[in-house]
Amino acid sequence: xxxxxxxxxxxxxxxxxxxxxxxxxxxxxxxxxxxxxxxxxxxxxxxxxxxxxxxxxxxxxxxxxxxxxxxxxxxxxxxxxxxxxxxxxxxxxxxxxxxxxxxxxxxxxxxxxxxxxxxxxxxxxxxxxxxxxxxxxxxxxxxxxxxxxxxxxxxxxxxxxxxxxxxxxxxxxxxxxxxxxxxxxxxxxxxxxxxxxxxxxxxxxxxxxxxxxxxxxxxxxxxxxxxxxxxxxxxxxxxxxxxxxxxxxxxxxxxxxxxxxxxxxxxxxxxxxxxxxxxxxxxxxxxxxxxxxxxxxxxxxxxxxxxxxxxxxxxxxxxxxxxxxxxxxxxxxxxxxxxxxxxxxxxxxxxxxxxxxxxxxxxxxxxxxxxxxxxxxxxxxxxxxxxxxxxxxxxxxxxxxxxxxxxxxxxxxxxxxxxxxxxxxxxxxxxxxxxxxxxxxxxxxxxxxxxxxxxxxxxxxxxxxxxxxxxxxxxxxxxxxxxxxxxxxxxxxxxxxxxxxxxxxxxxxxxxxxxxxxxxxxxxxxxxxxxxxxxxxxxxxxxxxxxxxxxxxxxxxxxxxxxxxxxxxxxxxxxxxxxxxxxxxxxxxxxxxxxxxxxxxxxxxxxxxxxxxxxxxxxxxxxxxxxxxxxxxxxxxxxxxxxxxxxxxxxxxxxxxxxxxxxxxxxx
Numbered sequence: 001x002x003x004x005x006x007x008x009x010x011x012x013x014x015x016x017x018x019x020x021x022x023x024x025x026x027x028x029x030x031x032x033x034x035x036x037x038x039x040x041x042x043x044x045x046x047x048x049x050x051x052x053x054x055x056x057x058x059x060x061x062x063x064x065x066x067x068x069x070x071x072x073x074x075x076x077x078x079x080x081x082x083x084x085x086x087x088x089x090x091x092x093x094x095x096x097x098x099x100x101x102x103x104x105x106x107x108x109x110x111x112x113x114x115x116x117x118x119x120x121x122x123x124x125x126x127x128x129x130x131x132x133x134x135x136x137x138x139x140x141x142x143x144x145x146x147x148x149x150x151x152x153x154x155x156x157x158x159x160x161x162x163x164x165x166x167x168x169x170x171x172x173x174x175x176x177x178x179x180x181x182x183x184x185x186x187x188x189x190x191x192x193x194x195x196x197x198x199x200x201x202x203x204x205x206x207x208x209x210x211x212x213x214x215x216x217x218x219x220x221x222x223x224x225x226x227x228x229x230x231x232x233x234x235x236x237x238x239x240x241x242x243x244x245x246x247x248x249x250x251x252x253x254x255x256x257x258x259x260x261x262x263x264x265x266x267x268x269x270x271x272x273x274x275x276x277x278x279x280x281x282x283x284x285x286x287x288x289x290x291x292x293x294x295x296x297x298x299x300x301x302x303x304x305x306x307x308x309x310x311x312x313x314x315x316x317x318x319x320x321x322x323x324x325x326x327x328x329x330x331x332x333x334x335x336x337x338x339x340x341x342x343x344x345x346x347x348x349x350x351x352x353x354x355x356x357x358x359x360x361x362x363x364x365x366x367x368x369x370x371x372x373x374x375x376x377x378x379x380x381x382x383x384x385x386x387x388x389x390x391x392x393x394x395x396x397x398x399x400x401x402x403x404x405x406x407x408x409x410x411x412x413x414x415x416x417x418x419x420x421x422x423x424x425x426x427x428x429x430x431x432x433x434x435x436x437x438x439x440x441x442x443x444x445x446x447x448x449x450x451x452x453x454x455x456x457x458x459x460x461x462x463x464x465x466x467x468x469x470x471x472x473x474x475x476x477x478x479x480x481x482x483x484x485x486x487x488x489x490x491x492x493x494x495x496x497x498x499x500x501x502x503x504x505x506x507x508x509x510x511x512x513x514x515x516x517x518x519x520x521x522x523x524x525x526x527x528x529x530x531x532x533x534x535x536x537x538x539x540x541x542x543x544x545x546x547x548x549x550x551x552x553x554x555x556x557x558x559x560x561x562x563x564x565x566x567x568x569x570x571x572x573x574x575x576x577x578x579x580x581x582x583x584x585x586x587x588x589x590x591x592x593x594x595x596x597x598x599x600x601x602x603x604x605x606x607x608x609x610x611x612x613x614x615x616x617x618x619x620x621x622x623x624x625x626x627x628x629x630x631x632x633x634x635x636x637x638x639x640x641x642x643x644x645x646x647x648x649x650x651x652x653x654x655x656x657x658x659x660x661x662x663x664x665x666x667x668x
Contacts, residue, residue, distance in 0.1 A: 023429060026072040079387040080430045082152065084136050088129040089427070092393060093436045095121045099400060100443050112172070115401055119167040122393060123160055130156035158362050159390050161190045165369050166377065166394060169338065171401055176268055176337040177260035180329055184224045187326045191319060194219045207232065208239040214296045219317050221300055222327045226254045229300075246297050249290055253282055253304060260334060268335050275334055279305065306332035312351065321352035322366055338372070345370035374403060378415065392423035392440075417444045421451050428455040438473055449477070456482055461489060464502070471509075484510045491515055500526070501538045504552075508542075513549040520551040524558075524590060533559060554585045561597070574601050574608045581620050591624050592640070595647055602650040611658045618651050 018025040079085055099118050130153055137149035168174055168182040194216070201207050201216045213232070220229035230251050237247035258274040266274075282304050285291070291298035302310035311318075311327055318324050325348040329336050336344065345367055349359065359367070361384040368376035381391050398404050399416040413421070420440050427437035434455075441452040456474065461467040467490050474482040487510030494503035500522055507515040527533055539559045546556035557580055564573035580586045581594055598617060601608045609617065625644060 024074040026074055028070050079389075080426055080433055082148075084133050084149070085129065085152070086433075087132060088125060088156075088389065089433055089436060091125045091128075092122060092389070093439065095125065096393060096396065096443075097439055099397070115397065116167065116172050118400075119163070119171045119397060122397070123163055123167070126156055126160045126163065130160065155386065157190070159385070161186075161362075162365055162369070162377070162381065163390070163394060164189065165366060166374075166398075169341075169369055169372065170374060170398060170403055174338070176335050177271060178262050179338060180260055180326075180334050180336060181262060183326045184330065187323050188223050188225070191223070191323050194317065201232075206239065208236045215317060217296070218300070218303075218314050221254075221303055222311070222314055222318055222323070224259075224327075224330050226257060230254055243294055243297070246291055246294055249285060250297050250300065253278075253285070253301070256281075257304070258334070272335055303327075304331055308351070315352065318352075321349045321363065324348050324352045325370075342371040374398060375415070378419075382419075388419060388423035388426060392419040395419050413444075413446050417446055417448070420444050421447060425451065425455065428459070431460075434459060435469075442477075452477070453479060453482060457485060461486065461493075464490065484512070486510075488512055488515065491519070495519065495522070500534060505538060508545045508548060508552075511548065513552075517549045517551040520549070520555040521587075523555055524551075524587075528590075528593060533562075550585055551587065554580060554587070554590075557585070558594075565597075565600075570601055570604060570606075570608050574598075574613065577601075578609075578613055578616055582616055588624070591620060592643065595621055595624070596643060599647065599650055602654045607654070607657050607661050609654055609658070611655060614651055614655045614658060618655075621647055621651070 014029045016025075016027045016029050018027075080089065095118060102114060102118075133149050133152050133156060137146050137153060140146050140149065164186050168179070168186060172182070174182045197212055198216050198219065201210045201212050204210045207213055213236070217229050217232050220226070220232065233247055233251060237244050256278055258271060258278055260271055282301060286298070286301050286305065291301050299310055299313070303314070306328065308328070311324065311331070315324070318327065322345075325345055328348055329344060333340075333344065349363065349367060353359065361380065365377055365380045365384065368380055378391050378395055381394070382388075385391070395404065395416045396419075399414075404415060421444055424437035424440035424444075427440070428434045437455070438452065441448040441455075444451070456470060456479070459466075459470055461470065467486060471483060471486050474486065487506045491503045491506035491510060491512070492515075494500075494506060495518075500519060504516065504519045504523070507519055523533065523539070533539060539556060542552070542556045546553045557576060561573050561576045561580070564570075564576065577594060577598055581591060586594055595617065598609075621644070
């Protein structure tokens with residue numbers, strides 16, 4: 001099917017397409033169409049056609065009126081944005097993970113029972129979601145929302161119908177006998193159109209006089225609900241004494257009707273013999289004209305005999321061809337084998353539809369299931385359903401049942417992995433469901449990691465909390481490139497917002513020496529301008545991380561110098577300051593600041609710097625001033641010149657004090 005993008009006019013403007021992981025950008029270009037045929041993507045004047053189940057909305061429009069180009073965002077998987085479907089995605093994720101972690105050692109009946117239970121769990125999630133959606137449809141007053149919810153209820157109902165049939169035929173693989181009982185339960189569960197009619201009749205004062213009384217009896221018989229049918233017929237017998245004899249005979253026939261057993265209490269041969277005797281008894285009563293005076297009872301007797309025309313007369317009560325199929329099997333072939341289903345199913349669909357209408361997509365899917373064409377079921381569901389949830393989880397379950405082992409796709413990955421990758425890719429376009437997608441990728445052994453690496457880089461890192469969550473996922477999976485990429489992105493964002501501490505933390509985590517150097521320079525620049533450091537806790541606790549780059553090492557050590565000075569450990573502070581200059585760790589542009597920091601130490605009452613250390617400081621000062629050109633010296637302001645003079649004076653005085661002190665010590 002094609003999707004119309006409202007407002008886009010490819011006949012008037014050339015359209016530009018850009019495909020993303022889960023969305024398509026469609027934009028009108030400034031190039032108009034002057035003659036010639038419209039673009040091959042055009043769907044006629046005023047609309048553009050895109051393939052698949054896509055949902056379009058206008059992301060932005062120009063301000064210049066009709067001539068301004070517009071931008072459209074076309075989403076591939078719109079269902080993940082429906083709030084009421086969140087339960088489906090979240091709860092099925094837990095079932096999926098549990099199935100992957102289940103004990104593979106379980107064999108035979110234990111393993112089959114486990115897989116059947118998993119299938120039932122999936123169905124219970126579908127049903128719960130369907131009930132929530134139905135309730136939402138009742139409560140909403142918005143007609144558009146009501147229509148949307150009602151559509152989703154229909155889709156979920158069809159999904160449960162298909163899944164239940166696949167569970168019976170493929171997962172449980174019911175054998176002849178129990179197969180019919182399972183199909184009867186299937187029909188009773190999913191053909192609910194008659195429930196209101198049953199309730200209406202049973203709640204009336206005199207059910208047997210109600211105009212729909214016999215319709216309800218027929219429904220019970222068609223669905224094999226004999227006890228309920230007999231209960232209703234007893235009311236008819238009480239209200240109409242003339243029909244008591246017929247009622248007793250019919251009641252006895254319905255009571256004695258043989259049904260297959262779920263246990264191994266009887267063989268198929270025994271069941272067939274009992275059924276044959278019972279069938280002959282029904283035939284004898286019909287031929288004797290026992291029910292001739294009551295057309296309703298006669299019709300029921302014909303249904304018990306499996307008369308095709310009699311069952312088809314109740315077409316309106318059955319509503320679907322698969323209900324007709326199960327009713328026909330119940331009264332004609334109760335011990336039907338799984339391999340025979342395809343023939344009966346096709347015949348019943350042809351008879352029921354009678355050429356009046358062509359099969360719907362649901363009919364095609366159910367027919368493929370009755371024909372045991374699993375791959376066709378998956379293919380048709382992929383086409384008909386609006387998202388990948390159903391086919392991905394059903395295929396995974398069938399794969400665990402060892403039913404898809406021989407089917408590999410021509411481009412490498414098997415069908416299970418391909419569908420899980422598609423489903424998980426859709427989840428990654430959602431702002432919070434992407435976290436579920438990670439686990440689905442984890443359980444795709446061939447391409448899962450590659451897909452995860454590509455998708456996780458596209459997650460918008462709106463907050464640090466989200467970034468840390470993504471980072472933790474990458475670190476758990478040793479995705480080192482992605483870890484570095486995320487840290488660099490967050491470091492750059494923090495730097496743009498002038499959050500230097502956060503930027504430095506992210507750059508250290510990314511092990512990005514160049515970026516750490518850049519941020520360290522910003523710290524030093526801010527210190528020069530304000531005279532104090534920000535984010536002291538971070539700088540004080542750099543530890544081994546300061547070795548990432550020379551500039552970061554200098555920042556950490558320079559902060560340590562300030563700490564030592566603040567603690568009045570002047571000798572240690574002096575040694576560290578001199579080391580920073582002589583080891584050439586400090587940038588040349590920062591030497592004047594370091595020499596200025598030495599001034600208070602030079603002016604202390606107690607001599608801090610030795611003669612050798614003082615000579616080193618003098619050499620550093622001379623190297624600093626000698627390295628400047630005459631032009632730079634002329635440009636230096638008075639403050640800078642005064643600093644140099646003060647330093648020279650302080651160094652000379654300190655040297656004199658040291659010489660006197662050291663000479664005195666030697667003399668003594």
